[in-house]
Amino acid sequence: MNPHFHLKNTLYMAILIVLFAVAGCSRPDTSTKPPATAEPTTPPSSSTGPLSATSPDSQPNDDSGLPRSPDDHTEKVYRAKLAAVGDVLIHSSVYKDARTADGYDFRPMFEPVKRYIEEADIALANQESMIGGEELGLSDYPRFNGPYEVGDAVKDCGFDVVNLANNHTLDRGIQAVVNTIQHYSQLGLLYTGAYLSPQDRGQIRTLEKNGITFALLSYTYGTNGIPVPEGKTYMLNLIDLPAIRKDVVQARSLADVVVVSFHFGQEYADMPNDEQKTVARAAAEAGADIIIGHHPHVLQPAEWIQTADGRRTFVVYSLGNFIAAQEGNRERTGGIMQLTIEKTVKDGTTHLELKEPCLIPTWIHMVNWRQYKIEPLRTAEDSQLPHKSAYWDEIVNHMKQWMPELLIPAD
Numbered sequence: 001m002n003p004h005f006h007l008k009n010t011l012y013m014a015i016l017i018v019l020f021a022v023a024g025c026s027r028p029d030t031s032t033k034p035p036a037t038a039e040p041t042t043p044p045s046s047s048t049g050p051l052s053a054t055s056p057d058s059q060p061n062d063d064s065g066l067p068r069s070p071d072d073h074t075e076k077v078y079r080a081k082l083a084a085v086g087d088v089l090i091h092s093s094v095y096k097d098a099r100t101a102d103g104y105d106f107r108p109m110f111e112p113v114k115r116y117i118e119e120a121d122i123a124l125a126n127q128e129s130m131i132g133g134e135e136l137g138l139s140d141y142p143r144f145n146g147p148y149e150v151g152d153a154v155k156d157c158g159f160d161v162v163n164l165a166n167n168h169t170l171d172r173g174i175q176a177v178v179n180t181i182q183h184y185s186q187l188g189l190l191y192t193g194a195y196l197s198p199q200d201r202g203q204i205r206t207l208e209k210n211g212i213t214f215a216l217l218s219y220t221y222g223t224n225g226i227p228v229p230e231g232k233t234y235m236l237n238l239i240d241l242p243a244i245r246k247d248v249v250q251a252r253s254l255a256d257v258v259v260v261s262f263h264f265g266q267e268y269a270d271m272p273n274d275e276q277k278t279v280a281r282a283a284a285e286a287g288a289d290i291i292i293g294h295h296p297h298v299l300q301p302a303e304w305i306q307t308a309d310g311r312r313t314f315v316v317y318s319l320g321n322f323i324a325a326q327e328g329n330r331e332r333t334g335g336i337m338q339l340t341i342e343k344t345v346k347d348g349t350t351h352l353e354l355k356e357p358c359l360i361p362t363w364i365h366m367v368n369w370r371q372y373k374i375e376p377l378r379t380a381e382d383s384q385l386p387h388k389s390a391y392w393d394e395i396v397n398h399m400k401q402w403m404p405e406l407l408i409p410a411d
């Protein structure tokens with residue numbers, strides 16, 4: 001053992017920690033600028049892993065052809081940023097607003113928040129209403145069907161994964177689900193929660209970013225009373241604790257990070273109910289690292305679940321509506337949840353840490369059920385949201401109530 005080596009390592013880690021702290025919730029206006037204290041030899045603080053946390057002169061010389069020393073305790077740190085949003089729920093006034101001369105274009109609606117999705121390495125959205133296309137006939141509540149161009153906008157905004165396990169998945173039958181899956185597949189997005197076959201259902205989705213592998217699972221509490229087609233239980237993941245435990249254990253064996261989406265809870269309730277708590281706890285204990293909730297159409301708080309085996313699982317119980325046509329301030333408020341995942345590999349062991357939880361509250365702008373756009377809540381005009389300042393404080397306090405360190409940037 002070389003004590004200098006460890007001292008150097010410790011100092012170097014300390015410098016890195018300071019740099020990460022300075023970078024904070026990497027807001028778009030600062031994320032591209034190097035921290036003021038950066039030195040030429042410092043690895044970038046942006047999430048482009050792997051970062052080597054060894055000092056340059058302790059790095060083994062790979063050009064020498066000599067084997068690495070058995071005392072080599074090189075530590076590798078990998079970082080990736082995850083972003084998640086709530087419901088993409090396309091009511092008729094939203095698709096009518098997106099109508100163009102030859103189709104639909106939803107991309108401008110996502111534009112004001114696109115940068116928060118793009119800056120993440122992996123981004124998830126809840127595709128609440130299926131996009132079965134015009135060929136099936138577009139439709140509104142209670143049985144939704146939207147145009148394919150919704151998916152084009154979701155992709156353009158920077159999302160990588162769509163959750164398809166919702167109470168509206170089966171609204172327009174099997175064909176709408178198949179069309180939705182096919183369109184997202186063509187776009188190169190991963191889909192979870194609804195599947196084409198038992199084989200499709202059996203293949204847990206994983207995505208590798210910056211040296212960190214994510215496994216993605218999702219489940220819904222129900223389907224608005226529409227039965228899952230006979231003999232096709234693979235089509236939709238329903239919340240079923242034994243099945244979830246089994247999936248999570250399998251996902252753990254495939255990935256560094258297990259992300260589980262749950263479509264659950266009471267609509268329009270500000271706080272999670274006992275069932276949400278029970279389901280989240282079960283997933284966390286089984287091995288889930290990150291739990292993303294949606295369905296209530298309003299925001300519900302985030303918290304850490306301390307598991308029996310000493311891990312810390314991040315959960316946000318509801319991210320509200322991302323885009324939808326619903327009245328009421330709370331229904332027009334959603335959130336982009338951002339989280340940094342840090343994986344450290346040293347001496348053959350891997351350590352995972354979830355850091356810098358950050359929420360960008362969003363607002364669904366609309367005027368008389370037209371001119372839809374998703375914007376940061378803090379930029380909502382007074383005509384859209386009177387008493388914005390008091391409302392902002394309410395949202396901040398609500399979301400931080402169980403997680404005081406949750407960052408909610410005001411600028």
Ligand SMILES: [Zn+2]
Pocket residue numbers: 128166167168263294295296
């Ligand atoms: Zn729902």
